[in-house]
Amino acid sequence: xxxxxxxxxxxxxxxxxxxxxxxxxxxxxxxxxxxxxxxxxxxxxxxxxxxxxxxxxxxxxxxxxxxxxxxxxxxxxxxxxxxxxxxxxxxxxxxxxxxxxxxxxxxxxxxxxxxxxxxxxxxxxxxxxxxxxxxxxxxxxxxxxxxxxxxxxxxxxxxxxxxxxxxxxxxxxxxxxxxxxxxxxxxxxxxxxxxxxxxxxxxxxxxxxxxxxxxxxxx
Amino acid sequence: xxxxxxxxxxxxxxxxxxxxxxxxxxxxxxxxxxxxxxxxxxxxxxxxxxxxxxxxxxxxxxxxxxxxxxxxxxxxxxxxxxxxxxxxxxxxxxxxxxxxxxxxxxxxxxxxxxxxxxxxxxxxxxxxxxxxxxxxxxxxxxxxxxxxxxxxxxxxxxxxxxxxxxxxxxxxxxxxxxxxxxxxxxxxxxxxxxxxxxxxxxxxxxxxxxxxxxxxxxx
Numbered sequence: 362x363x364x365x366x367x368x369x370x371x372x373x374x375x376x377x378x379x380x381x382x383x384x385x386x387x388x389x390x391x392x393x394x395x396x397x398x399x400x401x402x403x404x405x406x407x408x409x410x411x412x413x414x415x416x417x418x419x420x421x422x423x424x425x426x427x428x429x430x431x432x433x434x435x436x437x438x439x440x441x442x443x444x445x446x447x448x449x450x451x452x453x454x455x456x457x458x459x460x461x462x463x464x465x466x467x468x469x470x471x472x473x474x475x476x477x478x479x480x481x482x483x484x485x486x487x488x489x490x491x492x493x494x495x496x497x498x499x500x501x502x503x504x505x506x507x508x509x510x511x512x513x514x515x516x517x518x519x520x521x522x523x524x525x526x527x528x529x530x531x532x533x534x535x536x537x538x539x540x541x542x543x544x545x546x547x548x549x550x551x552x553x554x555x556x557x558x559x560x561x562x563x564x565x566x567x568x569x570x571x572x573x574x575x576x577x578x579x580x
Numbered sequence: 581x582x583x584x585x586x587x588x589x590x591x592x593x594x595x596x597x598x599x600x601x602x603x604x605x606x607x608x609x610x611x612x613x614x615x616x617x618x619x620x621x622x623x624x625x626x627x628x629x630x631x632x633x634x635x636x637x638x639x640x641x642x643x644x645x646x647x648x649x650x651x652x653x654x655x656x657x658x659x660x661x662x663x664x665x666x667x668x669x670x671x672x673x674x675x676x677x678x679x680x681x682x683x684x685x686x687x688x689x690x691x692x693x694x695x696x697x698x699x700x701x702x703x704x705x706x707x708x709x710x711x712x713x714x715x716x717x718x719x720x721x722x723x724x725x726x727x728x729x730x731x732x733x734x735x736x737x738x739x740x741x742x743x744x745x746x747x748x749x750x751x752x753x754x755x756x757x758x759x760x761x762x763x764x765x766x767x768x769x770x771x772x773x774x775x776x777x778x779x780x781x782x783x784x785x786x787x788x789x790x791x792x793x794x795x796x797x798x799x
Binding site for chain 1 (some may be wrong): 680683685686688691692693727728731732735763764765766770772773774776777779780782783784786787788790792793794795796797798799
């Protein structure tokens with residue numbers, strides 16, 4: 362599979378590395394073609410490439426969006442929207458605002474009645490946005506078995522059922538998420554809920570002293 | 581123990597009934613002394629009383645606040661603040677806005693950077709507000725063992741450590757919450773997080789088809 366990962370931060374690099382290790386071809390995308398972090402990431406890896414956001418999106422069968430939530434709108438607005446047509450975008454981003462201290466709040470533009478997931482789908486109506494992985498820490502995103510033998514829940518949402526099934530399969534095959542532990546929350550508007558719990562997630566992390574945890578829904 | 585329960589809705593009645601069954605004296609409080617639901621609730625119960633909000637607060641060693649979040653500010657503002665001095669208020673309320681459909685959003689006044697828990701503490705600075713139980717359905721609030729043998733987490737917050745310990749003890753003794761599964765999230769400002777996840781809770785309820793569930797944090 363050819364994957365484009367937009368964003369060279371810790372989340373983007375963690376996902377990119379995990380996918381390369383699974384044998385996929387990955388182009389990590391950034392604002393400029395000469396991004397130092399992207400070039401450093403490529404070194405000594407097979408089927409690993411660096412490019413601009415547009416090059417990575419063009420290269421890809423499937424796209425991970427791992428850009429800081431505060432910059433997603435302006436970033437997407439600067440791109441050629443046509444590149445994203447019919448492609449699945451797995452939106453891992455969170456609209457966190459750390460400017461007022463810890464735990465973070467949500468960036469006001471995305472709080473309560475709007476969300477990054479929806480905005481991405483609105484900006485790129487021909488793409489298939491699927492919100493996923495934003496509710497766990499990066500290391501856990503790419504290896505669910507690091508916690509409780511993989512018995513804990515991941516939440517996804519999106520408007521396209523087939524795209525959600527593709528993402529489920531990808532997460533299961535590559536990142537060890539058990540399909541029966543992936544809860545489909547519904548259409549992309551449910552991103553409000555999935556993004557809205559992230560400040561709580563940070564609070565729990567502070568309370569229990571580790572980011573290596575997740576939620577198991579018990580009945 | 582003498583308990584005042586402010587609010588005669590399903591949550592208030594469920595908590596009141598559970599406490600009476602445990603042998604406590606409970607006064608359920610409402611806006612007027614002649615509230616029909618309160619009077620009906622009292623019938624055929626021992627040590628069960630109905631009164632105004634002020635009477636119930638005056639009566640009580642400890643107070644449960646189970647009023648619809650939209651009306652808490654005006655309700656408290658109409659009361660004699662002195663009654664609440666030094667008393668523990670267990671704030672079970674949520675600031676949900678169902679006016680835009682399901683799942684609900686948060687009432688804008690309490691979204692993201694403010695919360696009901698904080699507002700109650702600010703309005704009643706001599707009381708000891710402890711946010712608790714707002715993240716589970718009413719039946720589960722009063723009997724944690726109804727789900728996964730009681731192995732799942734409750735989150736509380738508040739500024740007064742002793743008050744939080746009293747609440748923990750109360751929840752453990754009366755409602756079967758295991759102390760080791762109660763996570764202290766910190767000061768009352770963490771109500772933002774605990775209230776902020778409730779729309780997500782509703783989304784999960786819709787996705788899995790039952791309100792009888794809770795979160796188990798797994799590491």
